[in-house]
Amino acid sequence: MQTERGQAMLERVQTICSELPEVDQIVDGFGHDVMKVRGKTFIMMGEGHNSEHPSLSVKATKEQQFLLLEQGGYVKTPYIGHHGWVSVDMAVGPNWDELTDIIQEAYLLAAPKRLVKQVLESVAK
Template sequence: MQTPLGMEMLERVQNICRTLPEVDQIVDGFGHDVMKVRGKTFIMMGEGHNSALPSLSIKATKEQQFLLLEQGGYVKTPYIGHHGWVSIDMEVGPNWEELTGIIQEAYLLAAPKRLVKQVLESGIIN
């Protein structure tokens, strides 16, 4: 991330993920900042050549995706949206309070069952 808006978005996502155990941040082969839990991706962020705005894509179930798309403020992620992924409609702008819960849910989808159980029992995620 290089733009001020992209850096702010990255910092906010990092702050949310900092509370979650075993999250790794990497830069993938396409230059996206990616958040993973035990090797499974649950967030992808980037700044593309097609838009001046950064992108934030989040793993979701198809049911969650449907509800978020209906609600507005989200779009189906190109190329991987058919797997349930959603992206923030950056023209609308992110609702960070709502996104905290959505990111936590994405983490739980990607994390192994034992880790999910541990996290839920610890109260890290309500």
């Protein structure tokens, strides 16, 4: 992330993900900052050359995707949206309280059962 807005977004996502076990951050071959759990991607962030806004895409089920698209503030992620991925409509701006829950749900979709159980048990306490 090169811009101030991109850096701020990345830092917020890193803070949210710091609460989740075994999250790795990498930069993929396209220059996206990617959050993974056990090798499975659940968040992608980037800055396009022709866009004034950074992008933030999150793994979701197709049902979650449908509901998020209906409520507004989200769009189907190009190229991978048919798998359920959604992107924050940055022209509207992220709702970080809601996005925190969505990121945690994305993590649970990607994480192995052992980590899902660990997270759910820590929330129940």
